[in-house]
Amino acid sequence: MKAPKQRPARMLVVVALLVCILLFGFSLCVGRYPLRLSALIARDPMTTRVFYTLRLPRTVLAATVGFALAVAGFVYQLVFRNPLAAPDIIGVSSGAGTGAAVAILFFGGGAVVTAVSAFTGGITAVLLALVIAGVGKKKQIATFVLSGIAVNALMQAALMALKLTADPEKQLASIEFWTMGSLASSTLQKLPWPLLLMGCGLAGIFLLYRPLLFLTLGDDEARMMGVPVERLRRVVLLLATLIVAAAVSVTGLITFIGLIAPHLARLLTGSSKKESCLLAGLLGSALLLAADCAARGLLGTEVPISILTSLLGAPFLVWLVCREERVP
Amino acid sequence: MKETLLKAQNFSVYRKGTCVVQDISFTLCPGEFTALLGLNGSGKSTLLSGVCGLLPATGSCTVNGEQIAGLKERQRAAKLAYLPQRSEMVAELPVLDVVLMGFHASLPILGAPGQAQRETAMQLLERVGMQDAAKCSFFALSEGQRQLVLLARALAQNTPFLLLDEPDSALDFNNRHRMLHLLKDLAQQEKKALLLTMHDANFALHYCDRLLLLQGGRLCGDLRTAENDGTLETALQQVYGDVELGRCGEQRILLKR
Numbered sequence: 172m173k174a175p176k177q178r179p180a181r182m183l184v185v186v187a188l189l190v191c192i193l194l195f196g197f198s199l200c201v202g203r204y205p206l207r208l209s210a211l212i213a214r215d216p217m218t219t220r221v222f223y224t225l226r227l228p229r230t231v232l233a234a235t236v237g238f239a240l241a242v243a244g245f246v247y248q249l250v251f252r253n254p255l256a257a258p259d260i261i262g263v264s265s266g267a268g269t270g271a272a273v274a275i276l277f278f279g280g281g282a283v284v285t286a287v288s289a290f291t292g293g294i295t296a297v298l299l300a301l302v303i304a305g306v307g308k309k310k311q312i313a314t315f316v317l318s319g320i321a322v323n324a325l326m327q328a329a330l331m332a333l334k335l336t337a338d339p340e341k342q343l344a345s346i347e348f349w350t351m352g353s354l355a356s357s358t359l360q361k362l363p364w365p366l367l368l369m370g371c372g373l374a375g376i377f378l379l380y381r382p383l384l385f386l387t388l389g390d391d392e393a394r395m396m397g398v399p400v401e402r403l404r405r406v407v408l409l410l411a412t413l414i415v416a417a418a419v420s421v422t423g424l425i426t427f428i429g430l431i432a433p434h435l436a437r438l439l440t441g442s443s444k445k446e447s448c449l450l451a452g453l454l455g456s457a458l459l460l461a462a463d464c465a466a467r468g469l470l471g472t473e474v475p476i477s478i479l480t481s482l483l484g485a486p487f488l489v490w491l492v493c494r495e496e497r498v499p
Numbered sequence: 500m501k502e503t504l505l506k507a508q509n510f511s512v513y514r515k516g517t518c519v520v521q522d523i524s525f526t527l528c529p530g531e532f533t534a535l536l537g538l539n540g541s542g543k544s545t546l547l548s549g550v551c552g553l554l555p556a557t558g559s560c561t562v563n564g565e566q567i568a569g570l571k572e573r574q575r576a577a578k579l580a581y582l583p584q585r586s587e588m589v590a591e592l593p594v595l596d597v598v599l600m601g602f603h604a605s606l607p608i609l610g611a612p613g614q615a616q617r618e619t620a621m622q623l624l625e626r627v628g629m630q631d632a633a634k635c636s637f638f639a640l641s642e643g644q645r646q647l648v649l650l651a652r653a654l655a656q657n658t659p660f661l662l663l664d665e666p667d668s669a670l671d672f673n674n675r676h677r678m679l680h681l682l683k684d685l686a687q688q689e690k691k692a693l694l695l696t697m698h699d700a701n702f703a704l705h706y707c708d709r710l711l712l713l714q715g716g717r718l719c720g721d722l723r724t725a726e727n728d729g730t731l732e733t734a735l736q737q738v739y740g741d742v743e744l745g746r747c748g749e750q751r752i753l754l755k756r
Binding site: 249252378379381382384385387388389391392394395396397398399400437441442443444 | 548551553571572573575576577579580581583586587588589590591592593596600601603604608609611636656
């Protein structure tokens with residue numbers, strides 16, 4: 172039998188890493204205040220301040236959040252055995268949105284308190300979905316999806332109720348703006364916790380990647396090969412949720428990165444191996460860095476990032492739906 | 500007296516609250532190649548799932564004296580391997596990686612297969628005639644070729660007992676003979692106990708040592724293929740109705756009248 176041409180996954184990872192480095196450098200230079208390397212080396216006070224307080228945190232956040240959302244999307248698609256699975260599927264996004272709305276309405280809407288509340292909301296929603304799924308006798312993947320849909324609907328209803336009580340001038344606008352996603356409020360002080368949590372989640376996912384692939388088999392098939400399916404599925408979903416909740420807590424909701432990047436990676440490598448997951452992460456970084464550069468540079472005013480990622484993602488989704496026989 | 504590997508006693512298996520397999524008792528010994536025969540809906544696959552501990556069951560089913568339902572996943576995977584009719588896998592992986600999955604239970608939880616496992620996996624692929632497909636995507640294979648790869652994966656588990664659910668259902672004539680030859684060798688040379696469901700009684704008569712006959716969820720016959728033609732014909736008539744056991748040279752052939 173003639174083996175099909177192997178796609179060099181490692182080579183693709185190296186190329187994607189180089190693209191990310193280029194975009195990272197470019198992102199540091201894009202903005203209203205022009206940055207010059209010579210001025211930075213000469214320690215020009217204004218240049219140094221802009222670099223360390225605005226550009227560097229924002230660029231680091233774009234790269235890590237893009238990576239994190241893409242890896243989480245890759246994992247959701249594998250675990251849910253569904254090529255269209257995204258963080259919304261078990262309610263993490265809507266939970267984070269509700270958490271952010273609670274912070275904006277009742278705790279003044281400061282950047283840190285909103286991030287903490289959004290993170291708590293996302294994690295709570297998923298824990299609720301997992302508890303509901305655990306109550307049923309059948310612990311199949313469809314049970315998790317149904318629980319997720321129920322929790323998602325519940326969180327959406329709570330968000331709508333909160334919006335109804337919000338002051339239309341300030342609070343409602345803040346909630347809406349948060350749900351459109353932005354990296355504009357990135358500061359060095361806001362970075363450590365989200366980076367640490369994303370790092371822990373990502374380390375866990377890559378450590379568990381080989382057992383994780385067993386979740387793409389039928390449940391009975393995996394069980395008979397020695398895999399504790401329900402336990403592993405819960406651990407993996409919690410790790411992926413930790414990543415997403417930490418990411419969106421500081422950026423607001425960023426759509427489609429977690430959907431597009433995994434598909435691009437699989438299209439390029441033709442496999443679901445660990446290298447492909449790593450490639451998805453790097454493509455996610457590159458996409459978000461590029462989208463953030465566009466959000467800052469395209470118009471005179473800053474464009475919410477989800478508008479750009481959705482403009483990119485919607486046609487991709489249509490193409491994906493029209494495509495035949497793709498598997499995660 | 501032969502050592503017993505698997506022992507089912509008053510074993511009943513339930514699917515969606517209905518008792519599909521009722522009050523079955525049998526034993527299997529190392530080196531025995533046993534076919535589970537019966538018409539569609541007679542409970543063959545349900546019995547296999549029940550033995551694996553995947554469906555609710557009453558009565559007792561033990562492997563090496565231990566209740567299968569009480570074993571943890573890794574313990575169970577070290578004692579019995581199960582080959583489903585088809586894999587529900589959705590991840591796109593090379594064939595070699597699919598076979599390497601079979602080593603999971605013998606590796607540390609976060610461990611990865613090493614060179615030794617890769618070499619064994621290649622040998623297993625060679626044994627099922629799929630060595631040239633090692634680097635191909637599993638999804639690029641035909642259903643029959645996938646069954647051969649899944650057999651290699653089950654063999655990678657290296658268990659004393661194998662349960663196979665219609666492992667030959669998508670195989671062509673030559674590959675079906677190849678697989679059944681291989682299974683017979685496993686039983687005879689490596690003293691593994693094999694229990695497989697199949698639809699073609701002629702293949703079972705030719706390759707297997709023993710037949711378990713299921714009808715309406717009950718065991719209606721347990722006999723060796725070495726029995727005389729009359730006994731076999733009478734037992735098989737209970738399952739297949741109006742059939743006749745003929746001979747073509749040394750080989751017995753079951754014909755529908």
